[in-house]
Amino acid sequence: MAANVYVGLVHYPIYNKHEQVVATAITNFDIHDIARTTRTYGIATYFLIHPHEAQAQLANEIMEHWQQGGGAQYNPDRQEAFRVVEVAASIESTIAEIEKREGKRPRVVTTDARIFPNTVSYAKVREQISQGDEPVLLLFGTGWGIEKETMAAFDSILEPIYGPSDYNHLPVRAAVAIILDRLLGESWWTKA
Amino acid sequence: MAANVYVGLVHYPIYNKHEQVVATAITNFDIHDIARTTRTYGIATYFLIHPHEAQAQLANEIMEHWQQGGGAQYNPDRQEAFRVVEVAASIESTIAEIEKREGKRPRVVTTDARIFPNTVSYAKVREQISQGDEPVLLLFGTGWGIEKETMAAFDSILEPIYGPSDYNHLPVRAAVAIILDRLLGESWWTKA
Numbered sequence: 374m375a376a377n378v379y380v381g382l383v384h385y386p387i388y389n390k391h392e393q394v395v396a397t398a399i400t401n402f403d404i405h406d407i408a409r410t411t412r413t414y415g416i417a418t419y420f421l422i423h424p425h426e427a428q429a430q431l432a433n434e435i436m437e438h439w440q441q442g443g444g445a446q447y448n449p450d451r452q453e454a455f456r457v458v459e460v461a462a463s464i465e466s467t468i469a470e471i472e473k474r475e476g477k478r479p480r481v482v483t484t485d486a487r488i489f490p491n492t493v494s495y496a497k498v499r500e501q502i503s504q505g506d507e508p509v510l511l512l513f514g515t516g517w518g519i520e521k522e523t524m525a526a527f528d529s530i531l532e533p534i535y536g537p538s539d540y541n542h543l544p545v546r547a548a549v550a551i552i553l554d555r556l557l558g559e560s561w562w563t564k565a
Numbered sequence: 566m567a568a569n570v571y572v573g574l575v576h577y578p579i580y581n582k583h584e585q586v587v588a589t590a591i592t593n594f595d596i597h598d599i600a601r602t603t604r605t606y607g608i609a610t611y612f613l614i615h616p617h618e619a620q621a622q623l624a625n626e627i628m629e630h631w632q633q634g635g636g637a638q639y640n641p642d643r644q645e646a647f648r649v650v651e652v653a654a655s656i657e658s659t660i661a662e663i664e665k666r667e668g669k670r671p672r673v674v675t676t677d678a679r680i681f682p683n684t685v686s687y688a689k690v691r692e693q694i695s696q697g698d699e700p701v702l703l704l705f706g707t708g709w710g711i712e713k714e715t716m717a718a719f720d721s722i723l724e725p726i727y728g729p730s731d732y733n734h735l736p737v738r739a740a741v742a743i744i745l746d747r748l749l750g751e752s753w754w755t756k757a
Contacts, residue, residue: 402594406736415730450734495753535751538607542642544598547742550735551750554743559727561687561747562754 377475377508378557380416380549381467382407384423386520397515399428404435406546408454414553420461420470422512429460464512464523471508479508484531484552485518486541493529495555502556511552513545569667569700570749572608572741573659574599576615578712589707591620596627598738600646606745612653612662614704621652656704656715663700671700676723676744677710678733685721687747694748703744705737 382403385396399421411419421432436455438444445452461467464481471479482498502509512519512527524530534543534551543551574595577588591613603611613624628647630636637644653659656673663671674690694701704711704719716722726735726743735743 410739412732414728494756536606540604547602550739550742551746564686
């Protein structure tokens with residue numbers, strides 16, 4: 374179990390398509406899909422990181438519907454997935470919360486379509502996670518990516534995901550799924 | 566490039582939660598997310614498989630908006646992703662269409678949370694694809710899965726995706742992303 378691995382979906386500070394730094398909207402689909410994926414891979418908590426109180430409120434209302442309202446009876450699997458989701462106001466408060474729970478500041482790992490000086494391989498982070506000595510926070514950006522000075526301050530940046538094509542615009546929901554499978558999935562490539 | 570690998574999202578025959586066989590609705594999000602993922606992994610065509618003309622029409626209208634309408638200017642990456650999407654009326658007609666294009670019937674591979682007699686490993690299918698001798702059609706179910714006699718007639722069934730938890734309810738959009746990465750992604754585990 375990945376008891377000390379956390380995921381955060383960052384809604385600020387994010388670039389929009391005009392390279393302005395903005396807060397993006399929380400979407401229903403990012404909550405649902407990423408909750409089910411993080412729950413499958415045994416993630417401790419999936420943090421929706423957003424600075425605005427009204428957006429946090431909206432996310433909590435959606436989750437309450439599926440956890441306590443009509444949704445809980447309609448779809449118990451979804452209720453179960455939502456147990457891992459929490460809302461946080463900033464990247465710093467997410468890190469502080471994990472430090473409080475784990476007694477140790479997490480290694481902050483993110484991913485980007487660009488290469489940075491602190492870029493590391495999937496095999497390396499997989500090994501760090503399997504050793505389990507320190508908590509890990511995997512951050513994913515929304516919109517056109519996390520603001521670049523914020524990125525540079527993280528501990529490690531995972532290499533971009535390349536498919537066998539020149540097109541590289543995976544939805545964040547797909548990127549989370551692929552990256553959790555690479556870091557936490559079974560070693561399928563060793564099975565004939 | 567995975568020039569002869571195809572993906573189909575099956576909307577009939579599908580189980581609903583009461584184990585009745587139904588046609589599920591095409592969703593906007595399945596079109597968008599899976600188009601971007603299949604385009605990234607170099608898939609030849611992503612078939613939306615649905616027997617009802619009205620649903621096919623709806624899918625085509627959504628795609629036309631993003632390919633020729635206001636959407637094409639707003640988001641050219643999405644326009645590019647949609648080039649790979651087509652609508653087909655049935656699994657059989659999808660297979661026939663691929664056979665017509667490739668001059669050879671495709672190997673039909675699917676995936677399921679259950680284990681079947683024709684279950685195969687990811688490593689095996691990855692090897693078959695890399696040899697490139699025959700076209701491959703990867704089918705994914707919606708709803709509560711593809712009807713079981715239909716499943717049994719396919720050539721191979723990929724093992725379920727296990728994360729390190731007892732919960733196994735990945736969204737189909739996440740399953741497509743993980744499986745394409747396992748079958749067509751770079752060999753990231755060999756990079757230190």
